[in-house]
Amino acid sequence: MTKNKLEKQPTDLPSALENFQKITARFGSEDTLLFLDFDGTLAPIVEHHDDAAISEEMRGLVQELSKRFPLAVVSGRGLADVRKRVNLPDLFYAGSHGFEISGPNGFAKDHEEAVKVIPVFDEIEPLLKRKLKEIAGTDFERKKFTMAIHYRQVKQEEQEKVHNIVSAVLNDYSEVTKADGKKVIEIRPAIDWHKGRAVEFLKTVLSKKENQLSVYVGDDVTDEDAFEYVKNGIGILVGEHGRQTYADYRVEDLKEVKLFFQKLLQYKS
Ligand SMILES: [Mg+2]
Structure with missing residues (x-):
């Protein structure tokens, strides 16, 4: 794993909202790719994991974003589970931390070693x-x-x-x-595969350009693999998870995630 980034305290990270222009200044003429975690990012953390639900407002924002940016939802949940909860059939999804991936037009890829x-x-x-x-x-x-x-x-x-x-x-x-x-x-x-590797794989599917800039939004320790591992990526941590982070920016909570999404939509309108 590349160790080219420094770990920081989540509270020391600059705000993604306040530094929005700095973030979009890195967007080139090609589409920036968006990767979104589900629990704690699109849907609030709940007492019983089975109750987690995305709001209509958030679903609408993700749908609009997906029309303007190549986008994938990356979750620790099983693929079928996260697809059902997000309920936007035309998106790319990486379930089980990327061991199973699906996309529009019947795109599907299971990790061969994991099957065993x-x-x-x-x-x-x-x-x-x-x-x-x-x-x-x-x-x-x-x-x-x-x-x-x-x-x-x-x-x-x-x-x-x-x-x-x-x-x-x-x-x-x-x-x-x-x-x-x-x-x-x-x-x-026990395979060297995680959300970061899944994102690197998805980048090759979502973009013709090699190593296209990506933005990853996530809240938990498993998202750190994406923050740390993904090359040419901007990591945005939602809240904190009690450890240091490889993210570049932070937002407080889901309310700020929505604000960030709205800014992205304005930027691309
Ligand atoms: Mg999460």
């Missing part, structure tokens, strides 16, 4: 469910290529135990690895 890891998930899912049974409030989300264990509902003092149990089980399975998000443990194939 599916049987491992079939094996560890019942195992983890049994071991985590004693802890109230864990919530499994099985996707095609990854599995999420949400623990937002687990008592604070038992949350570390969830991590310990998952780590102990995964010790026996080198084919998978785990990553932490906001009150969620994501188990995924």
Whole structure:
């Protein structure tokens, strides 16, 4: 992984709204590509991950943006799940952190190595469910290529135990690895593939030009892979995630995400 960027405190990042002209000054004559995370960026974070929903207003903004910019939604959710929630059939989507990608006109690409890891998930899912049974409030989300264990509902003092149990089980399975998000443990194939690599791949699909400028908007630790890894990219962090960040700018919250989108639409009108 390239380490050409410096990590900063989210609160030290300049505002994407206040520096909008600085951002668009980098846009060339070719279309800038837009990559948008879903949870915490387009839809508010909710107590139960299954309740997450995008507002009509936000959906309308994304739709308008997609008419003016090549655009993809990049999510940790399963592909079918995020597509259904955004409900704009003509967009490109990268689900399961990019292990499964779809687009208009039947475009579809599954990560070939990840396909081979599916049987491992079939094996560890019942195992983890049994071991985590004693802890109230864990919530499994099985996707095609990854599995999420949400623990937002687990008592604070038992949350570390969830991590310990998952780590102990995964010790026996080198084919998978785990990553932490906001009150969620994501188990995924131990393949060097993440939102950043998915974006690099999508850039080749969305643009004829090599290494076209892209803007990535995301809120969580997994979006850091895109902030750090994507070349010629502008990273915009929504809020903060408790760690340092490779993003270049920040917006406070979803309200500011909308304002940023409105500015982009004005810029391109
Ligand atoms: Mg997110």
